[in-house]
Amino acid sequence: MLSRRKLTLGIAGAVGGGGLFRLIGGTTEAKTAAAVFPVTYSKEEWQRRLTPEQYYVLREHGTERAGSSPLDAEKRKGVFHCAGCDHALFSSETKYDSGTGWPSFYAPLDGAIGTSEDRSLFFVRTEVHCANCGGHLGHVFEDGPPPTGLRYCMNGVAMTFRPAEAV
Numbered sequence: 001m002l003s004r005r006k007l008t009l010g011i012a013g014a015v016g017g018g019g020l021f022r023l024i025g026g027t028t029e030a031k032t033a034a035a036v037f038p039v040t041y042s043k044e045e046w047q048r049r050l051t052p053e054q055y056y057v058l059r060e061h062g063t064e065r066a067g068s069s070p071l072d073a074e075k076r077k078g079v080f081h082c083a084g085c086d087h088a089l090f091s092s093e094t095k096y097d098s099g100t101g102w103p104s105f106y107a108p109l110d111g112a113i114g115t116s117e118d119r120s121l122f123f124v125r126t127e128v129h130c131a132n133c134g135g136h137l138g139h140v141f142e143d144g145p146p147p148t149g150l151r152y153c154m155n156g157v158a159m160t161f162r163p164a165e166a167v
Contacts, residue, residue, distance in 0.1 A: 035114075039085040039133040050084060057155045058084045058135035061120075061127070066101030069156020074103070078163040080154075087132035088112060089159060090152070098144070098151055103159070105152040106144045113152075115140065128152060 041049065046059050056062040071080070080090040080103070089112045090105045098104035111131060118127040118139065128137045137158045144151030 035134060037130075037132060037134040039087075046084070051157075053157050054083050057158045058082075058130075058133075058137075061118075061136040062155075063138075064102075064155045064157045068101075069103060071103045071156035071159060071161055072097075072101060074161050076161075076163045078161055079109075080105075080159045080161050082130040082133060082135055082137070083158050083160050084135040085130060085133035086160070087130050089130065089137070090154070092164075096145055098153065100151075100153055102138065102153045103156050104144070105154065106146075106148045106150055108152060113137065128154070 043059070047055055050058060053064065057064055074092070074095070077092050079088050079092070080095075081088050088109055090108055094105045094107045096104055096106060108128075113128050114131045114134075116127050116129065118125045125139045125141075128140050129135060130137060135158060136155075138152065138154040141151045141153060142149060
């Protein structure tokens with residue numbers, strides 16, 4: 001049962017980075033944990049490989065605070081990779097400024113991501129995860145620009161960026 005106090009504390013936690021997400025519905029971790037991915041590690045190994053914030057987002061399906069990632073302002077040409085396994089995810093060619101405070105793209109690279117239904121809040125969303133390690137990246141919404149009309153709203157902490165090499 002969700003008490004008024006827990007809800008108030010959860011809302012306060014959400015401002016700091018996803019506390020409400022955990023409080024209300026848990027995670028979608030079981031969905032991606034049940035799947036088999038090419039890259040797998042134990043919980044302890046993931047914790048050794050990732051920062052606490054990366055672990056929270058990638059492995060516990062958390063959300064970073066809006067506006068906290070320098071990747072939101074990244075404008076160079078290059079490729080965004082999974083911070084968990086270094087799998088290439090998005091080209092800078094599909095990145096755009098959605099005004100949400102999170103890095104946004106209108107299309108992933110072929111075969112880079114997987115999706116699952118996320119019912120952890122009061123509505124259904126489509127979760128986006130790395131096709132290589134299952135790490136939670138963010139969500140996709142149907143309010144993006146042409147040509148796809150999709151907005152892949154990603155957690156910057158779940159990714160790294162490699163600029164294109166100068167020719």
